[in-house]
Amino acid sequence: MSLDLHFILFLLLRMAIAAAFVVTASVITERSGPVIGALIATLPVSAGPSYVFLAIDHDAAFIAQGALASLPINAATIFMCLTYVMLAQRRGMLVSCASAFAVWIVLASIIRQFDWSLTAGLAANLIAFGICIPLLAGYRHVKMPLVARRWYDVPMRAVLVATLVAIVVSTSSWVGPRISGIIAIFPVVFSSMMVILHPRIGGPPTAAVLANSAWGLLGFGTAIAVMHVAVVQFGSAIGLCLALGTCVTWNLTLWGIGRRAMHKARQAS
Template structure:
């Protein structure tokens, strides 16, 4: 089989697998409330497949360097969330998501000007969370969460967007190197697709409440990226990816458990 055809077929398979993951995660999210939905949305639904397929094509050192590039981008995504949450209170979906994407792209361009270390990534994330987590509090609750009615194109749209992201990351990684690959892998495709779908249907404040509730989950996602960077070379890509995924899942389970404990305490 010609090399180009083999690459295209393998890429199509990878896109299909990523799309299937998004469809499954989306169906679970839609059956949950804003808090659980936010915890699911902050799992590595789009970045995970991108990194798995990067690991199939590159060595552990490449994955480690990509994760190091992704770490400060997690802080950038937090400001994306904050920009959307603020804009969504009064603006349309297009303006809110578009404005948040302008913030993400602008900060990502600035981030590329620096040579990042793990300590630098921790500092960037600490600053982002120190600003965003307190700012989210006033937007985390709405008087009534409207019922979400799914339309036929909702999940296919999300699947196509994530599959496209996987295709871009995998294709470009052969030329652009780990730094750009790690940056693109964290492009907020899932957050953008979810907000674009839900905002016109249930309103900006309700959609913003879901995003605002995901702040602590984003922190766990950042920890998982740091784990991937540290573990990739000594443990190998497969073990490091598994450990990073377990870190993200366990973090969000703990957040859910803490939330349940708080609710139970208030009811006493």
């Protein structure tokens, strides 16, 4: 088998695996309501496979540098969510989504101009989430209507995430760890949710999923920081596992807190 054919087949396999992760997570999201949907959406179902495949091709130093670039981008993502949530209450999908994407692109373009340290990346996240979480709180509680899936939903999501993985894997060697880290956490899951759900169930219910994602995204940022530190100390495999464990533990904790709050509210009523 030629080297080019081997690369193409391995790339297609990577794309298929990543697409399967995202499609599964987004289907669960549609059926579980905005709270559970947000917890699923903020798991590393898109960034995780991208980083795993980067770790196969590059050393721990590359992954650590990529994580440093990803960390402040997480702050850009929460501002993207805030933009969409605010506009989706009264505006259509085109205006809401285009504005949200524009905010992410502008912020990501600014962020990539600087060399970020771990401390600076964490500070950017704390400031961003300190601003956005209170502003998003009022949009979290909206009932999710029943979603009737259309034939193109699954292929569309699969193509989105598979394309992302192809770009990350194919370009990482010449764009370097910083750009790879930025591309790796492009918000594919949120993007597909906005584009697919908004015209079918309306802006406010779709926005509720993103509004509920704020605390989960904060945990995702924490996981990126854990990955950076752990990869340097223990290598890529352990670092990626610890990052995944951080995300899962964080979201399970949020789910448990939410369940207790609902139980107390029912008892009080």
